[in-house]
Amino acid sequence: MTYTTYNDSEVMFEAWGGWVPMAGRRVSTELRENACARVREGSAPAEVAVSLGVSVASVRRWVARAAVGESLGDRPRQGRPRIQDTADQVVSAVLATAGPRIDSSDYSTRAVALATGLSQSVVARSMKSLSVPPAPPTAELRLIAAWFPVLVVGTAELPAASGLRHDVARERARSARSFSRRGAGVVSALRSGGLARWEQRSSDPDGREIPRMIEELGTRSRAERVIAFDPHRLLAPGAQQRPRHDREGRRVPAESDLGGTIEWRLHSGWEGFLAEVREELSTTLDIPGSLLRTLSSDVPRGLERLAWPVGMSDRPSTGFKSSDSAGPVPDSRWLPRENLSLTEQLALALRQEIIDSGYRAGDRIRASHLASRLELPRAAIEAALRRMIDDELLDGSRESVRIPTVTAADVIDLYAARQALGIVLLRALAARPRRHLVPVRQALHRVETVVRSRRGTEVDDADLRFQQELARASGLEQTARSFESLTLRLRMYISVLLLDYTPAAERIVLDDRRIVRALESGDSAAAEEAWRGKLDNAVRHMAGIAQHRGFDVALWTRLTAG
Structure with missing residues (x-):
């Protein structure tokens, strides 16, 4: 088993026998944290700057931000966003929920422009930035699965046919345009599904089980190569305990719990993960409609529990379970908000209980029963019920919650x-x-x-x-x-x-x-x-x-x- 870890961007180039910073290019959060860690360990800022290929002023600025507890991520830009940036978000949200019909005329640049009010040229540029240009097919897509805070994409080499690398048996049934659009559907879903924010969110306290579950998914899908987005570094605990970095700020691989013959490529940075996924998708034989259908239905909920092919993992039977109280939050404001607040979940659950159990006005509601139905802690249910009483949605007190009388x-x-x-x-x-x-x-x-x-x-x-x-x-x-x-x-x-x-x-x-x-x-x-x-x-x-x-x-x- 081999695996490699990456940052989310390359920021240097080699010239005249040394590493020189590239001005104006974005620097990853991981590299900034690495620089601050070295300074805390006693290295001089100038020495760290030279080794990472950045300016001394940048290192000192990062250290100052870290000293006051400020995040080292990119600060929000001031001023009005450029129309192309807005268009990219809008088009991404439209394509993310298109499903298998994404390569039909309903999602042409003209149709999307008419639907969104954007110009066709702006939409065309957005679609081009999202599309996946096809390369000679050498692999087949086997797996896309997520279990917050890890998402994996697995592929396998195409079986040999007639002893040739690219023969008629490996020709795609779809046109280059159709394949490119289907790739755009996958990329759009990943961009709009909230993955870029996973690094800022706390991971599941039961995260120790995630490496085993993810490895099992890779094995069951018969994937030979798996690209993983792992912002909390759960899949490489050895590397997390004793981090070592090369001159580019990239983490040096260490012993991992992942085993088997699968080649694992681990990314803690979002941009690097997405770039490699696009490159890998370009070499796959096909992007199935079942995958696009799964993504289109799951992306508004944040892609926190995702399994394709269907049946590869035990997914929750309801939409009520979430990794935190706020629920999954997609990155795009242009997506409908599928994740409901806990109060809304309770309102829906109470409706089902009234239908199933024949509750009437004045009947008592038991928090333990609702907690079992929603698969949530009883304390969370009781707190939500108290809020509903305060808002006069339910009758009663803390000890006795009852169905209200409605005229x-x-x-x-x-x-x-x-x-x-x-x-x-x-x-x-x-x-x-x-x-x-x-x-x-x-x-x-x-x-x-x-x-x-x-x-x-x-x-x-x-x-x-x-x-x-x-x-x-x-x-x-x-x-x-x-x-x-x-x-x-x-x-x-x-x-x-x-x-x-x-x-x-x-x-x-x-x-x-x-x-x-x-x-x-x-x-x-x-x-x-x-x-x-x-x-x-x-x-x-x-x-x-x-x-x-x-x-x-x-x-x-x-x-x-x-």
Whole structure:
């Protein structure tokens, strides 16, 4: 077994028999930390600067930052971001969720430009930077898997055919354009899935098991070469305990727990990992649609639990489990937020409990039962339940939490408040560039998918997420926060009243499409009219299926007239 570790960038070149710094090039965080460590060990800053090929002023600046506890990562740039940087993020988010259709005309540069409001030339440059130009095929893709905070990509050499390295048997079935676009889908998913932030997040306390699990995945997939992103250096504990570096600041390999005949290439830096993955993908025979489908469904949740081919590892059966309380956070703000807060998770779980167990208003809720269902610590569930009591989403005290009593008037009152806030949000969103509609359109696609599959109670959940994406995309943070607070309350009301929106699914899709079309054309009046119609349809649907609960449509009309 062999493995190699890398930084995320090369910053020097050899000239006149020595190493000379390249001005203007980004320096990796790992190299900066290495420089500070050497100075702390007693080396002079000038000596460290010469050995690493950087300036003495840079070393002294890094040491000063470390002395006050400041992170040695790149500081955020000041000023307005360049349009190409923004376009790269937007296009990456669009391609990350495209799935196997990424090489179709639906994701051409023209189609993406029309959907995002960016110019076609800017979109074309973004796609070119994400694409994977095909090289002669020498390998096949065997594995892409993640278990926070480690992600691995495994390949194997193509079997010999007719004794030739590149013969007809190794010709790709796809065109160069199709292969390049599929590679862009993988790169976009990795870029948008939150991996670049893994270094700043605390690793799982049970990280000791990760090397064994990752090695098992590599063995089961019959991979011969594995490229690993390992920002916390869990796969090379020997190197972590006694670090040694060469003159370029690269970590010198040490004994590792990883074994077998697999060649492991370990990266603690994000950019270096992504660059080698792109190079490796370019030599693979194909990028399967099943991989693109898996990535497109997992990337909004942060790629924290990923396994392809499906079945290579035991993935959690629910979306509730996360490595930390905040949940996985994708890097791109242009992706819909799939990870829910703990309070939202509880609201959904309580809905399922009411359906499964027949809970009614006033029935007691047991934290231990919810903790088992969500696979979360009981203390976390109890804390969230207390917050829900404080927010009047549940009734009771710390010792006794109960399903609240909800009246029809409460629901109409809530819908009227949501309508008023929604109008403000839509007016702001209609005036924003179309690229801000990217997560809204993706959320709409989810609603359409759920309706086509007829997955029962998921219809209202998908529609509420669509509405929340509208709020977030508006740019009005305070109003959006108030709107989302009402969404939590509405989830609970829907659960308590056992409301089923499945019969109105087709109407929900039509209303959502009307809103998106109006926003794409910048017509705030049409968006407002569609929004009013949507909520009016929702209230009248509730009145139709729950007449005995006394839904007063006349009250609704009075509250929303104008």
